Amino acid sequence: MWTEKYKTIYKLIESFDTIVIARHVGVDPDAMSSQLALRDSILKTFPNKTVLAVGSGSVKFTYLGKLDKLKDDIHDALLFVLDTPDQKRVDGISNFDVFAKKVKMDHHPFMEEFCDIEVINDKSSSASEIVLDFIKETGLVLDTSIAEKLFIGLASDTNRFMFNSSKDTFRKVAELLETYNLDIPSLYEKLYLRPINEVRLQGYIGENMVVTEHGVGYVKITNDTITKFQADVSSAGNMVNNFNYIDGVYVWITMTEDVKNNLIKANIRSRGPIINTVAEHYHGGGHKFASGARVFSWEEADALIRDLDTASKEFLVHQRSDEE
Template structure:
């Protein structure tokens, strides 16, 4: 197990000491961000009924089934413990009041980018931040016991970040942790059904992505998605997430990027980058982003930057293919 007992106990000490605990996560939240944030909130609230435990940030329409965020006043941060989950660097923390509390804790599973907090619990071997939170609860079985409500959130977070246990971040620890969460009596069918279900508009958009996808000889695929494309199919940018995994299902594709045009007077492209082989997180970091070796995000502000990013992916794919052919 990757957890450090001393740090787990230090986290518990902080939780016991503070009457108000505010939990933050990253902007543009995914299931793991919500799962670890709300799962931790429910764990603490169950164990310490008299504490004020709040979840900071905006809600995601597509993930509204997971729960709600809280209204938080500036005064709530006075002498509060702030915990930031699933966020490797400062710029991606949603709600910049995170540094206004008395103590700050970072819990994350991404490769470390920014060191911050009075206590840092960063475990890159974990499949997800939800897996880390679940194992903290299992280690603190009496002081911070699992509940059905928390287990539902944490299981959803793990399922989301492992692609339903398909990605190579899934380990034996991931599966045993998921099994412990299932013991709480959660309905895992509901969670998987939520991830599998799509609207007719989203299904048609997937067909558009397949039709327009460009693939190089080295297995690098990409597509440019304009605001007009989203409007044509009647979907939001968040709903376009349904297409992220599509290129990876095509034989021969090992790396792919979806460029999504952003609205505004100075438009730019948000880039979702994925891989089945080459590490792409360092490439994403060059273009105002970052993430995991095989799942990252970036932004490009010109067609020139777009071409440069694709060239970097092409070189990474070539090196990957050369390596596996040796």
């Protein structure tokens, strides 16, 4: 389906000496894995090119590899944007005009067109799956190190293949395991190993979660709480993934105060109600059942909770009518 676009993108890679690879703010394992995997694949195929993976990193993901610093004098370069549906959420790029060509590869629902070539496949499990498809289709280098990064991205964004995983996803992962003899326990240890202070913070979240009338579970994590548990904003927010399948909770949110950026980050998950359309009204977006938002006061956070509670109420009404 994407063969012709992939061929065109490959020709662009061939024609540019400098290539920059960016992704969304608030780095997660899929975004960083796909970014570093594509960088390494291009570099190993074309060792004389300059290929930079840019954006803010996280100590939590240093096992994936090092990011690069964008040069001040960048010009006549090719830009890849991965795992990002809208331009305002691209991390590490302040001026898009310095790039001669821009390519987007994303698995989120379409939000806006801002690149010359856009590969948007919301049927893919992850950005890592799209990058894997691209590498295999075009014959770019794929070795064990790159395969490990792509596996981590796939496993992370699907929550170990519980969500958004098709038959094709499992076939591709099986091929990676067979071809590159990946050490799954070792990779999962890198992905899920965490310090004791994060375990204690998770206990705090569970103890302090409030559940609304229509099954929205939320917790407000202030900067004081983050400091108390010696955590960081990214780690606290990502704990939303640890609260699946709570009876009576259909939407769950971690709201984490980020004093450095003067905002509150909302990580939102669902097992029924559609949440991305709500998140889009609060400086965010994402998938139907996994989204993020940014609000700028606790009052605005409360408004987001109310809107999600309304979405959950509508879901429950439809669910009951379908059962009758």
